[in-house]
Amino acid sequence: xxxxxxxxxxxxxxxxxxxxxxxxxxxxxxxxxxxxxxxxxxxxxxxxxxxxxxxxxxxxxxxxxxxxxxxxxxxxxxxxxxxxxxxxxxxxxxxxxxxxxxxxxxxxxxxxxxxxxxxxxxxxxxxxxxxxxxxxxxxxxxxxxxxxxxxxxxxxxxxxxxxxxxxxxxxxxxxxxxxxxxxxxxxxxxxxxxxxxxxxxxxxxxxxxxxxxxxxxxxxxxxxxxxxxxxxxxxxxxxxxxxxxxxxxxxxxxxxxxxxxxxxxxxxxxxxxxxxxxxxxxxxxxxxxxxxxxxxxxxxxxxxxxxxxxxxxxxxxxxxxxxxxxxxxxxxxxxxxxxxxxxxxxxxxxxxxxxxx
Numbered sequence: 001x002x003x004x005x006x007x008x009x010x011x012x013x014x015x016x017x018x019x020x021x022x023x024x025x026x027x028x029x030x031x032x033x034x035x036x037x038x039x040x041x042x043x044x045x046x047x048x049x050x051x052x053x054x055x056x057x058x059x060x061x062x063x064x065x066x067x068x069x070x071x072x073x074x075x076x077x078x079x080x081x082x083x084x085x086x087x088x089x090x091x092x093x094x095x096x097x098x099x100x101x102x103x104x105x106x107x108x109x110x111x112x113x114x115x116x117x118x119x120x121x122x123x124x125x126x127x128x129x130x131x132x133x134x135x136x137x138x139x140x141x142x143x144x145x146x147x148x149x150x151x152x153x154x155x156x157x158x159x160x161x162x163x164x165x166x167x168x169x170x171x172x173x174x175x176x177x178x179x180x181x182x183x184x185x186x187x188x189x190x191x192x193x194x195x196x197x198x199x200x201x202x203x204x205x206x207x208x209x210x211x212x213x214x215x216x217x218x219x220x221x222x223x224x225x226x227x228x229x230x231x232x233x234x235x236x237x238x239x240x241x242x243x244x245x246x247x248x249x250x251x252x253x254x255x256x257x258x259x260x261x262x263x264x265x266x267x268x269x270x271x272x273x274x275x276x277x278x279x280x281x282x283x284x285x286x287x288x289x290x291x292x293x294x295x296x297x298x299x300x301x302x303x304x305x306x307x308x309x310x311x312x313x314x315x316x317x318x319x320x321x322x323x324x325x326x327x328x329x330x331x332x333x334x335x336x337x338x339x340x341x342x343x344x345x346x347x348x349x350x351x352x353x354x355x356x357x
Contacts, residue, residue, distance in 0.1 A: 034201045034202065034203045034206075034215070034236070034237055034238055034239050035201075035202050035203060035239070036132060036200060036201060036202075036238075036239040036240065036241055037200070038132050038133040038134075039129075039132060039133035039134030039135070039138045039139070039142070040133030040134075040138075041133065054093040054094075054097055056083060056086055056087075056093070059082075059083075059086070059093055059096045059097060059100070060079050060082075060083055062096075062097065062100040063079045063082060063096065063099070063100050063103075064079055065100070065104070066099075066100040066101075066103035066104045066107065066119055067103060067104075067107055067116075067118065067119030067120065068082075068103070068119050068120055068123055069120045069123070069255075073120060073252075073255050074120070074124075074251060074252060074255065074256075074257055075124050075126075076120045076121075076123040076124050076252075077123050077124070077125065077136060078120075078123065082096055082099075091137070095137055098137070098141065099136070099137050099140055099141075101144075102140035102141055102143070102144040103119045103122065103123075103140055105144045106119070106122065106140060106143055106144060106152065107119055109152060109156065110152070110155070110156035110159065110160075112156075113153065113156035113157050113159075113160050114156070114157070114160025114161075114163065114164070115156075115159050115160040115162075115163035115164075117155065117156065117159050117249050118249065118252040118253050120252045120255075121248065121249050121252040122136060122139055122140055122143075123136050124136070124243070126240060126243065128239065128240035128242075129240040131240075132239065132240050134240065147198075150190055150193055150194050150198075151190070151200055153190070154186060154187065154189070154190035154216070154220070155220075155244060157186045157189075158183045158186050158187070158220045158221075158246050159246050159249050161179055161182050161183055161186065161246075162179055162183070162246035162247075162249075162250065163250075163253075164179070165178070165179035166250065169265075169267070175267040175268025176264045176265050176266060176267045176268050176269075176282075176283050177267065177268025177269055177283070177351065177354055177355065178268055178351070180221050180264070180283045180286065180287070181347050181350065181351050183217060183220050183221055183246070184213070184214075184217045184343075184347055185343075185344065185347065186220070187213050187214075187216040187217040187220055188213045188343055188344075190216060191209060191212045191213045191216060192209070196209070196212070199212055199216075200241065201215060201216065201219070201238065201239070201241070203215075205236075205295065205296065206295070210294070210339060210340070210343060211294075211295045213343065214290060214291055214294055214295055215236070215238075215291060215295060217287065218238075218287040218288070218290070218291045219238045219241065219242065219244065219245060220244075220245055220246060221245060221246060221247070221264075221283060221284075221287050222245055222247060222260050222264075222283065222284045222287045222288075223238055223241075223242040223243060223244065223245035223247070223248070224242070224260060224284055224287075224288065225237055225238075225242075225288065236291060236292075236295075236296065246263075247260045247263040247264065250263045251263065259281075260281060260283070260284045261280035261281035261283075261284060262280065264280075264281075264282075264283040264284070265280060265283075266279070266280055266282045266283070268354070268355060269282050269354055269355070270354060270355055270356030271356075272322075272323060272326050272356070273323050273326055273327045273330070273354055273356075274323050275317070275319035275320045275321075275322055275323030275324075276317050276319045276320050276323070278317065278320065279317075279319075279320040279323055279324070282323075282327065285324060285327060286327060286331070286354075289303060289327060289328050289331055290331050290335065293328070293331055293332060293336060294331075294335070294336060294339060300328055300329060300332040303325075303328045304325045304328055304329070307321045307324050307325045307328070308321070308325075327354070330350065330353045330354060331350065334346075334349050334350050334353040335347075335349065335350040
């Protein structure tokens, strides 16, 4: 019997994996299209009449006291930006006064949960946010209303848990893995605390309470997604609230932009789930793989074949690819079998597995 030459075997392997990946990318055509309420439908503009007794300088002082940056730092409007709007007549003193009041309320409320979310974090108007009918004033107003208390609470508790991890990051038993999975349980509390129709994110692909928890959790820890390599469209998207995650909040606390991998790191993950020091995005990878498998029911074979393809084509380090596949497999074999019965037990089992204990 003649054996195939090594080069031929490698070529066949690349072809086989490529076929699996191509079919897998086709599976990715089914995606979560999350809808979020439009700002111009749910939040009426407040106080359109200017308060002539309030001088611009006094308004600027109140905005600074509420925590805004005097000038923009990370794409935020900043006090100077709001004063320019006031001078141009695109906003007025009443709106800015109420904005300062709402930001103060949000700051005090989140601080009471353990860590104040920086005011400048809310002071950003992304294209997606504006396209959805929102602006900084509407966001602050909406988050200050009683009906938004559960959502503000989950943001505050999640950020507080992340902040505790960062504060004790050096010489501590606390880890990125612990913090990320603890936030999953915070998301669970949020989803269980309110009726399904009051959840911020809705999509036909979110069929169960567990689906809603995992989608909310992924948003809270990273807010990112994986795009389909064929269509370049998101496999799932959180809409404009994708930036409402603890990693982005941390960047505004520091006043410095950085990737999700840098804010989280990989502490807590056993070496076989990291592979190489350059593989720093394991919290993000964990969140994406978990949603793909648990919510979108993407096959493990497809996810791992994508890693194999990158490895065979020289687009990934061998140790990194193997670590990512090990992480995918741990979710499939450790987390998913317990998920339908008890999310808490599933999270505990996954934590133990990923720590290598």
